[in-house]
Structure formats: C-alpha cells, structure tokens
Amino acid sequence: MAATRIVTSVLPMEETHGSTVLETDGLTKRFGDRTAVARLDLQVPARSAFGLLGPNGAGKTTLIRMVLGLTRPTSGTVRLLGLTMPEGRASALAGVGAIVEEPRFHLHLTGRENLMVAAAVRDASAPGRVVPLLERVGLTARADDRVSDYSLGMRQRLGIARCLLSDPRLLILDEPMNGLDPAGILEMRHLIRSLVDEGRTVMVSSHLLDEVEKTCDTVAILDRGRLIAEGPVAQIARDGGRQVLIVCDDPGRAVTVLRRHVVDARTVPGEEYLLKVTPAPGVTVAEVNRSMVEAGIAVERLEPVRATLEDRFLEITSRLEAK
Numbered sequence: 189m190a191a192t193r194i195v196t197s198v199l200p201m202e203e204t205h206g207s208t209v210l211e212t213d214g215l216t217k218r219f220g221d222r223t224a225v226a227r228l229d230l231q232v233p234a235r236s237a238f239g240l241l242g243p244n245g246a247g248k249t250t251l252i253r254m255v256l257g258l259t260r261p262t263s264g265t266v267r268l269l270g271l272t273m274p275e276g277r278a279s280a281l282a283g284v285g286a287i288v289e290e291p292r293f294h295l296h297l298t299g300r301e302n303l304m305v306a307a308a309v310r311d312a313s314a315p316g317r318v319v320p321l322l323e324r325v326g327l328t329a330r331a332d333d334r335v336s337d338y339s340l341g342m343r344q345r346l347g348i349a350r351c352l353l354s355d356p357r358l359l360i361l362d363e364p365m366n367g368l369d370p371a372g373i374l375e376m377r378h379l380i381r382s383l384v385d386e387g388r389t390v391m392v393s394s395h396l397l398d399e400v401e402k403t404c405d406t407v408a409i410l411d412r413g414r415l416i417a418e419g420p421v422a423q424i425a426r427d428g429g430r431q432v433l434i435v436c437d438d439p440g441r442a443v444t445v446l447r448r449h450v451v452d453a454r455t456v457p458g459e460e461y462l463l464k465v466t467p468a469p470g471v472t473v474a475e476v477n478r479s480m481v482e483a484g485i486a487v488e489r490l491e492p493v494r495a496t497l498e499d500r501f502l503e504i505t506s507r508l509e510a511k
C-alpha cells in the first residue's frame with residue numbers, strides 16, 4: 189500500500205502527548221433490565237491507536253454509539269475532543285470520522301465517484317483530496333471499478349478514505365478487521381499505524397486479541413459492559429504474571445497435581461503434550477517441576493514464556509466466569 193500522505197492536511201495540532209481525545213465518566217447504558225455498558229470511566233490518549241477489546245456482546249458498539257451521540261446514555265458523561273456531549277456534539281463530530289458496522293456506499297458507482305459524492309458536501313477543498321486519498325488507502329488501481337466489485341477489505345479502506353476527507357483528529361472504527369483475509373488485516377494494520385504516525389488518534393473495536401496486540405498502543409478490555417483492564421498493551425500482557433510452558437506425558441493429570449501451585453493452568457488445543465500454567469505468587473518453577481515429578485509425571489521441558497494479551501484476556505475472563 190502506498191505511504192502517500194494527505195497533501196492538504198489541516199489537522200489541528202493542539203493535542204500533545206499526554207492529552208486525551210475522549211473521556212467517559214460513569215458512562216452507563218441500560219436496555220430494559222439489561223446493562224450493555226456499566227459505569228465506564230475511559231480515557232483515550234491522543235495520537236495513539238486505542239483498542240476496545242471484548243467478546244461479542246461486551247458493549248463495544250453501544251459505547252461507540254454513545255460516544256458519537258447516536259444513542260443516549262442512561263447516565264454518565266462523555267467528553268469528545270474536549271467538548272461535553274451532547275451540547276458540543278456538532279463541533280466535536282466535525283473532528284471525528286467513524287465507521288460503525290460496515291461502511292455503506294453507492295454500489296453502482298466507482299470508488300472515485302463515491303468519494304467525489306461525499307466530498308461535494310464537505311468543504312471546498314475536499315474534492316482535491318480524493319486522488320491523494322485513493323492513493324493513500326491503496327485503491328488507485330481500482331478507483332474506477334464499481335464498489336459492487338470491491339472486496340470487504342477494499343470497502344473498509346474506501347470507508348477510511350471517506351472519513352479522511354474531513355481530515356479528522358479522531359477515527360473510530362468498529363471491528364475494521366472483521367471478515368478480512370490475512371493480507372487485508374495486514375493492510376488495515378499498516379493503514380491504522382500510518383494514521384497514528386501523522387498525529388491522529390484511532391480507536392478500534394475488535395474481538396481479535398492478536399490484532400489489537402499488534403496494532404494498538406493502549407487497550408481497554410470490556411466484558412459484559414464492564415471495564416476489566418485498561419492500559420498500555422505491553423503492561424496489560426505483563427500484568428498476567430509469569431507463565432510457564434510445560435511439555436509432559438500427561439497434561440490433564442498435571443492440571444490436577446498442580447492445583448495448589450498455580451493460579452491458572454490450561455492445556456493448548458491441538459497440542460497433546462503441552463500445558464501453560466501461571467504459578468501462584470511465591471511458587472518457583474522448580475517447585476512446579478518437583479510436584480509433577482513426585483506425582484510420576486514425565487516432564488520433558490519447562491520453559492518460562494512471555495504472557496500475551498490473549499493469555500491475560502483469557503485469565504481475566506475465566507476468573508470472572510468462576511465467580
């Protein structure tokens with residue numbers, strides 16, 4: 189994908205490192221007696237990629253819809269680009285580009301025509317940005333094909349080009365990697381990182397842990413409407429504690445033997461002899477080894493590993509299940 193920058197950027201530069209573009213305070217949304225979002229206090233740092241992570245039904249889309257003023261919170265507040273919602277909605281949204289669910293286009297028109305139609309209702313300089321934006325999202329070669337012939341990944345990128353017509357400081361993308369093939373995911377990741385590199389903030393909702401870990405700087409993990417962890421990706425993964433990968437002849441029995449020595453133990457799907465454990469505080473790897481050997485389990489290998497965001501996520505959500 190071309191790395192061309194938008195030629196006529198009018199990106200306001202008031203955001204500095206350390207400032208935030210979105211803050212929610214006690215944000216809550218209830219549908220009848222179902223709480224979709226519960227007392228959410230969120231801070232999205234400026235000039236970063238922020239991942240909103242959570243399984244289906246966690247409340248990600250509801251949160252985004254409240255942030256954009258598409259649905260009214262039951263209680264709590266939203267400050268978007270420094271402006272209180274809903275009073276400041278019109279001014280705030282002028283600085284925000286969003287794709288909630290799949291982007292919609294005139295399918296019988298080409299990518300270029302779709303952008304020209306969208307540019308016509310924006311500021312006078314917007315039509316001049318269409319060509320560089322098509323280049324920017326890697327669609328120059330397909331610009332004159334009908335959108336009905338575009339893949340989902342191409343439509344997602346065209347959607348981002350349309351958002352960029354108004355040169356937003358904040359982009360909010362709901363599940364932008366959904367349904368994309370590995371090449372499409374990689375292109376999307378590069379596009380998001382390049383938007384951050386030029387000073388924008390990109391908030392991405394996703395249930396794809398691995399992608400959030402690779403793409404985002406900061407992450408908020410939502411589960412059943414509640415914020416269960418928030419912070420830099422590396423820190424959240426690290427907070428998961430030490431993990432040890434064990435290769436032995438009977439991982440199933442090892443889980444039982446190690447019950448009192450670990451806070452988490454899970455077998456690895458498709459790996460007959462593999463087990464991943466998080467030792468309890470104060471328990472050494474040597475003790476884990478001794479317990480298994482004393483129980484007659486043949487231990488072939490014990491290896492400390494770096495926890496991933498996925499490990500951390502599974503650990504947090506399974507702990508919640510157990511409650």
Ligand SMILES: Nc1ncnc2c1ncn2[C@@H]1O[C@H](COP(=O)(O)OP(=O)(O)OP(=O)(O)O)[C@@H](O)[C@H]1O
Pocket residue numbers: 219222223224242243244245246247248249250251395
């Ligand atoms: N308009 C609505 N009326 C009733 N319940 C709703 C409505 N919108 C969302 N919900 C419920 O709120 C909860 C959160 O849904 P939401 O769509 O925000 O989750 P999500 O994290 O975006 O999940 P997904 O990835 O599946 O879209 C779910 O239990 C959902 O059924």
